[in-house]
Amino acid sequence: MSGQKSKSTAPKPTAGATVSRTTTSDAIRPRRRMTQNYLVIWVDGNINENTEDCRNTLAQLRVVVSEVNVCRTPEGCTEFLNKMDDGKAFVISSGALGQSLVNDIHGMPKVDAIYIFCGNKERHEAWAKDWPKIRGFRNLLQKKEIPDTEINELKRKYHQKSPVWWYTCEMFLYGMLNRGLRSLDMEVMSKLGFFIRSLHLQLEQLHKEQSVNFQKPFTVYRGQGLGKEDFQNLLDSKGGLLSFNNFLSTSMEPKVGMEFVERALQKNQDIVGVIFIMKIDQSKISTSNTPFAMIDEHSAIRGEKEILFTMHTVFRVVEMKQTTTNSRLWEIQLTITDENDPQLSALTNRIKEEITGSGWYRMGKLMLQVGHLDQAEELYNELLESASTDSDRAFIYHQLGWLKDDQGKYPEAVKFYEKSLEIKRKTLPEDDASLAATYSVIGTVYYNMGDYSKALEFHEKAYKIYEKTLPPNHPNLATSYNEIGVVYNNMGEYSKALEYYERSLKIRVISLPENHPSLAASYNNIGAVYTNMGEYSKALEFHKKSLKIREISLPENHPDLAQSYWSIGDIYNKMADYSEGLSLLEKALDIFRKSLPSTHPRIQNLMNSIAAVKKKL
Numbered sequence: 001m002s003g004q005k006s007k008s009t010a011p012k013p014t015a016g017a018t019v020s021r022t023t024t025s026d027a028i029r030p031r032r033r034m035t036q037n038y039l040v041i042w043v044d045g046n047i048n049e050n051t052e053d054c055r056n057t058l059a060q061l062r063v064v065v066s067e068v069n070v071c072r073t074p075e076g077c078t079e080f081l082n083k084m085d086d087g088k089a090f091v092i093s094s095g096a097l098g099q100s101l102v103n104d105i106h107g108m109p110k111v112d113a114i115y116i117f118c119g120n121k122e123r124h125e126a127w128a129k130d131w132p133k134i135r136g137f138r139n140l141l142q143k144k145e146i147p148d149t150e151i152n153e154l155k156r157k158y159h160q161k162s163p164v165w166w167y168t169c170e171m172f173l174y175g176m177l178n179r180g181l182r183s184l185d186m187e188v189m190s191k192l193g194f195f196i197r198s199l200h201l202q203l204e205q206l207h208k209e210q211s212v213n214f215q216k217p218f219t220v221y222r223g224q225g226l227g228k229e230d231f232q233n234l235l236d237s238k239g240g241l242l243s244f245n246n247f248l249s250t251s252m253e254p255k256v257g258m259e260f261v262e263r264a265l266q267k268n269q270d271i272v273g274v275i276f277i278m279k280i281d282q283s284k285i286s287t288s289n290t291p292f293a294m295i296d297e298h299s300a301i302r303g304e305k306e307i308l309f310t311m312h313t314v315f316r317v318v319e320m321k322q323t324t325t326n327s328r329l330w331e332i333q334l335t336i337t338d339e340n341d342p343q344l345s346a347l348t349n350r351i352k353e354e355i356t357g358s359g360w361y362r363m364g365k366l367m368l369q370v371g372h373l374d375q376a377e378e379l380y381n382e383l384l385e386s387a388s389t390d391s392d393r394a395f396i397y398h399q400l401g402w403l404k405d406d407q408g409k410y411p412e413a414v415k416f417y418e419k420s421l422e423i424k425r426k427t428l429p430e431d432d433a434s435l436a437a438t439y440s441v442i443g444t445v446y447y448n449m450g451d452y453s454k455a456l457e458f459h460e461k462a463y464k465i466y467e468k469t470l471p472p473n474h475p476n477l478a479t480s481y482n483e484i485g486v487v488y489n490n491m492g493e494y495s496k497a498l499e500y501y502e503r504s505l506k507i508r509v510i511s512l513p514e515n516h517p518s519l520a521a522s523y524n525n526i527g528a529v530y531t532n533m534g535e536y537s538k539a540l541e542f543h544k545k546s547l548k549i550r551e552i553s554l555p556e557n558h559p560d561l562a563q564s565y566w567s568i569g570d571i572y573n574k575m576a577d578y579s580e581g582l583s584l585l586e587k588a589l590d591i592f593r594k595s596l597p598s599t600h601p602r603i604q605n606l607m608n609s610i611a612a613v614k615k616k617l
Helices: 052-062 074-083 095-105 121-128 138-142 148-160 163-168 173-183 186-191 193-214 228-236 254-267 342-354 359-369 373-386 390-406 410-427 433-448 452-469 475-490 494-511 517-532 536-553 559-574 578-595 601-616
Strands: 021-024 038-043 067-071 088-094 111-117 218-227 241-244 248-251 271-280 292-294 306-309 313-322 329-336
Touching: 038 074, 067 074, 074 088, 074 095, 088 095, 095 111, 095 121, 163 193, 193 292, 218 228, 218 254, 228 271, 228 313, 248 254, 254 271, 373 390, 390 410, 390 433, 410 433, 433 452, 433 475, 452 475, 475 494, 475 517, 494 517, 517 536, 517 559, 536 559, 559 578, 559 601, 578 601
Parallel strands: 021 067, 038 067, 038 088, 088 111, 271 329
Antiparallel strands: 218 248, 218 271, 241 313, 248 306, 292 306, 313 329
C-alpha cells in the first residue's frame, strides 16, 4: 500500500574505499592493504583471464577478497610469498602444478592454507592427505566469517596503539571494516563496533587539535577505480549528493591519487578511473558529525599527507569531466556539503526523527528505511534473543512484521504484528498511539492480501486513536488518512478515496519537507484515483510530481521508484501510447528485480502487465 510506511534515505552511497581488482604477474608486489588478514594467490600455468570460466571464478573469489593475485609458475608464487612483509596467504593451485608447488611452500609460515583447484578431486586426494595445510577449494569460497582469533588479538593489543594506527596497519582491519560499512554487514559492525566508535572519536579529537590548520578552504584528492555500472551511477548524480559510507582516505598531494588510479587502470581494463577533487571548507559542516584530520603522525604508514574523514561524509557533485589524456580517466569536482544544504538537512533531519532510538535499534530502523532487509532481519533476530523488556519485544516484533510485509510474506507479517499487538494491549492504555501504529500496519497487510474489509477495520481503529491523541497536522494522522484512502480506492469508492487523500496531502504539505518521500506517496495515490476515474491528464500530472520527488530522495533501485514508472507507464498504455508505456514498465521491472525477492508478487504482476502490452504492439 502506497504511503503505508515513510521510507526516505540519505544521499546515494558511492562504491566506497576499495575496488575489487585482479592483478596478474609471475611475481607481484603485494598490496599495502588487503581485505581481512590474508592474501589470495592463484597459481595456474594455463590461466586465461579472457575466458568466461576464469572470469566466473574470479568473481566468486572477489566475494571474499578485494584482490586476487595470479601467478603462472610455482617459482612466481614462491617469490611473491618471500616478498610479503606480513599477513597470511591462501594459495589456490591448479591440479597440474599442485604437487610440486605444495612441496615448495608448505613449510612457509606465511602460508595459512592451500586449495587445489581441479576437476578430479579423487585423483589428488591420495597425495594431498600427507599435507595438512591442504584444505580443499570449496571451503575458501564459502568462508566469509570474521576470524575471532584476529578480533581477540586486536582487543588484547588495542591499548598499545591508537585507532588510526590500527586502521592503517597491514592487517585484516582496514579491508574488513570498510567492506562491512559499505555493505552494512551486521557481523562486521557488531564485532567492530567498539573500533568504529574509537576511530570516529580520535578523528574528532585530532580535528579539534588541528582546527587552526583548516581555517581556510583547501583541496584534497582521492583516486579510485570504479566498475562501469558504479561509474554510470556517479555520472547520473551530477548536481546531487554523494555519500561515502566508509571511512574516507584522501591526500593533499594530487600525485598520490593519480598514482593509485594509473595502477588500477593498468591492472583492469574494465574499470573507469576517477580522481575526486574535493573542496573542503570546515565552516560549512558540523565537525562533530563529520570530523576529519591529518593522520600522518599517527599512521602506521607515513608520507602520504593523508587526511582521513569519518564514515558517511557527504559531498555535492559539482562538475565532471573526462581528461584529455586518457578517455578512461575522469575528474570529479566535489564540495563538502553545507550543513544548511536544503536538500540534505530537510531530509536527514526528518529521517533522524523517524529513526529515533539508540544503538542497534536505531541501526535496524535505518536499514529498513534504506531497504537492507536481510541485514535488518539478522539484526532484529539477534536483538530479540537479548530483549529484556516487553516494550523491546513489542518493538522488535513490529519491525519484523514491517520487514516481512516488504518481502511480500504477508501471513508472516500479520503473525509478527499480532505478537506485537498482544504485548501492547497488556501493557498500554487502549488509546495509546503505539497501538494505533500497529493497527495501521496490520490494516496495510490485509490490504496487500486483498482483504479490504479487514484492512478498513484496522485502519479505522488507528484513525480514531490518532484523532483523539494527536494534533491536527501530525504526520501520523496524514498517514492514517492516506491508508483509508487507499482502501476506498481499491474498493471502487473513488470520491471517498480522493477525500481522504486530499486530507492527507494537506497535512503533509504543511508538516514535511518538499522532497519528503511521503509527499511523493500522496501525489502517487491521488494520481491513481484519477487514473481509475479515467482522467488521465490529471493522473499524469500527479504521478510526475511523485516521480520527481522520488528521483531526488530515494536510491536509484528503490521499489517506490519502480512503482512510479509502472504507474506512469500504465497511463500511457491506457492512452494507447504502448511504446512509451512498455519502456516505463520494463524500467520498473529492472528495479524490482534488483530490489525485491524474485518471488515477490509485484514482480509477477508487472511481468503479466508487460506481456499484455506486448500483445498490443
